[in-house]
Amino acid sequence: MKFRLFLLFVFVAAPLIAAEQKQVLSNVYPIVKKYKSMEGPSGAQTIYLGDRAAPELLWLTAIKTEVVGANGKTLMSPELMCHMNVDIDPARHKALFNLKRYPAARLMTISQGMRVKGGGFEARLPDGFAFPIASNEPLYVMTQVLNHNIEHPKHLNVRHRVTFEFVRDLDLKERPIALFNIGVSGTVQMANNPMALSSMSSSDHAGASCLIGVRASNAAGMSNDYVDPHGRHLTGHWVVPPGKQVNTSDVTWFMSLPYDSRLHYAAVHLHPFAESLTLHDATTGTDIFKAQAKNPKDRIGLDRVDSFVNVTGVPMYKDHKYELVSIYFNPTKQNADSMASMFLALDDPEFAAPTTAELIARGTIVTAGSALVLRTSAGDLGAMLHYSPTSLQFAKLAAAFRNAEATVTDSTIRFTAKVTAPELEREPGEHVAGAISLCRGTDEVSVVIVTRPSPDLDGRCTVFAQIGPGADVVRAIADAGSGKLLRAEIFGSSELNDMQLAPAKKIAAK
Numbered sequence: 001m002k003f004r005l006f007l008l009f010v011f012v013a014a015p016l017i018a019a020e021q022k023q024v025l026s027n028v029y030p031i032v033k034k035y036k037s038m039e040g041p042s043g044a045q046t047i048y049l050g051d052r053a054a055p056e057l058l059w060l061t062a063i064k065t066e067v068v069g070a071n072g073k074t075l076m077s078p079e080l081m082c083h084m085n086v087d088i089d090p091a092r093h094k095a096l097f098n099l100k101r102y103p104a105a106r107l108m109t110i111s112q113g114m115r116v117k118g119g120g121f122e123a124r125l126p127d128g129f130a131f132p133i134a135s136n137e138p139l140y141v142m143t144q145v146l147n148h149n150i151e152h153p154k155h156l157n158v159r160h161r162v163t164f165e166f167v168r169d170l171d172l173k174e175r176p177i178a179l180f181n182i183g184v185s186g187t188v189q190m191a192n193n194p195m196a197l198s199s200m201s202s203s204d205h206a207g208a209s210c211l212i213g214v215r216a217s218n219a220a221g222m223s224n225d226y227v228d229p230h231g232r233h234l235t236g237h238w239v240v241p242p243g244k245q246v247n248t249s250d251v252t253w254f255m256s257l258p259y260d261s262r263l264h265y266a267a268v269h270l271h272p273f274a275e276s277l278t279l280h281d282a283t284t285g286t287d288i289f290k291a292q293a294k295n296p297k298d299r300i301g302l303d304r305v306d307s308f309v310n311v312t313g314v315p316m317y318k319d320h321k322y323e324l325v326s327i328y329f330n331p332t333k334q335n336a337d338s339m340a341s342m343f344l345a346l347d348d349p350e351f352a353a354p355t356t357a358e359l360i361a362r363g364t365i366v367t368a369g370s371a372l373v374l375r376t377s378a379g380d381l382g383a384m385l386h387y388s389p390t391s392l393q394f395a396k397l398a399a400a401f402r403n404a405e406a407t408v409t410d411s412t413i414r415f416t417a418k419v420t421a422p423e424l425e426r427e428p429g430e431h432v433a434g435a436i437s438l439c440r441g442t443d444e445v446s447v448v449i450v451t452r453p454s455p456d457l458d459g460r461c462t463v464f465a466q467i468g469p470g471a472d473v474v475r476a477i478a479d480a481g482s483g484k485l486l487r488a489e490i491f492g493s494s495e496l497n498d499m500q501l502a503p504a505k506k507i508a509a510k
Helices: 090-096 356-362 389-401 471-480 493-498
Strands: 020-025 029-031 042-047 057-069 081-088 106-111 121-124 129-134 139-145 156-168 177-185 188-190 225-227 233-235 238-240 243-250 261-270 274-281 286-294 308-316 322-330 336-338 340-347 370-376 379-385 404-408 412-417 435-440 445-450 461-467 484-492
Touching: 020 042, 057 081, 057 106, 081 090, 090 356, 106 121, 106 177, 106 261, 106 340, 129 156, 129 340, 139 156, 177 261, 177 322, 261 274, 261 286, 274 340, 286 308, 308 340, 322 336, 322 340, 356 389, 379 471, 389 412, 389 435, 389 445, 389 461, 389 484, 404 471, 412 471, 445 461
Parallel strands: 129 177
Antiparallel strands: 020 156, 029 156, 042 139, 057 121, 057 129, 057 156, 081 106, 081 139, 177 340, 188 233, 225 233, 238 336, 243 322, 261 308, 261 340, 274 286, 274 322, 370 379, 370 484, 379 461, 404 412, 404 484, 412 445, 435 445, 435 461
16 A cells, blocks of 8 residues: 655645735626526626736635626626636646746636625635736636527627636745646537547556547537547536436546646536536545536526545646546436536645746746737837747847837837847848848847838848738837837737737927
8 A cells, every 4th residue: 555645734824915906897788588507698808907018926815706797796696607718828828937847728717606695606716726827828717708698688788707816926925836727627428439439448448537428519510529638538528418417537637747746626527417527536536626506496507516625735646547527417307418527726836936026027928829019119010920939039038128228220210228249040021111120230139120122131140920910119219210019928829819908109300
């Protein structure tokens, strides 16, 4: 028998300061008919908890959402709630916190059944624990509503009011214990799966997604299909026929625990007619947490779903096998849709709090699909970055170009920083209008915006981006013959689409 010793020092927070709040309103969602789970109106937003231009460490302690009227104030029926998801950008989060592993994209889900007194639904971490978030990293907020019961809704317009609670690291005398996020989902094998249960040996499938099922129709086009390590095609959103259904899924491969840890919080996402969802340690044969669900008697929905909150924490081991066991009972004569997920928060023994300087330096990470925003004295311009060694090199040098003065010619706008940089790697790319290039000198590096084709630069500089929105800003600088690059920032391409860029403005001619 294997024995392991956990040295646990539990810090129970008694904050001297109140948590700060950031509130976000979704778009208005018109409810014009009945909608099953995952079928109702939905939307997505990109937010930052703090000032992305002044990076700092924040500690996220709670997320709450309420269904409100179009005015953003009037509380509406909680039965219209479907879910609210909060995602992070894994590559950006990994870089900002210098992690050895990629974190899960889904930070948290709040769904019907996670009700709190006073209205609304929330995920609240235990005292003394929090998710570390940088003020310069985006959070992606996705909201959806449903309508199981109102037969003919009239003039029913609702929205989500989402509230984030957090504290600034700079305001704390003692830090909370950092948690990291992992999501696990129950699954069933597709009925037409060539790797279905009957084709496998018992040693390969014991206790793992034993149910052969059909994907729910309202899951179409959604990202809840998976291929497990055995090559089996699975769905995380399946049909429950009338009667009782028990499904056991191996979620060890979902979790991929990087190290032994302790579970302190779990949020549970179930659909109507669910009875329970259990996180089971198949190695020891013990249940870690069983969430009970309460269904209303006179309508379709979920009145309550248990969450797991534990300051001491329950040990979880990277070499154990874990399962999710869901139980549904469908009392109707028709098929129902279902899913069964848990969103886990475990303590992170490898977490090292970054300094402000480190957050600034790491905030310019470049990933595939990254976008560049140049904040200038004439307004903002956006550009799509090429995923290349030159883009990565520019990201490391970006801070050096703060407040750089423009040198304007009839074909280029040049911003120069007095730094020494390694030799640039020559890459394909023509200096056409709108190209952004990096040029290296003896003791300086320049960012060059091409306003007219400049083939003479092809052998000396390397193109690493192409201007998108903000061409009028380039014209304003070119017309004035002067300008200043205030700072350069790097975002995901989806953020650039949602971003309000400062419009072009006239600046004094040189």
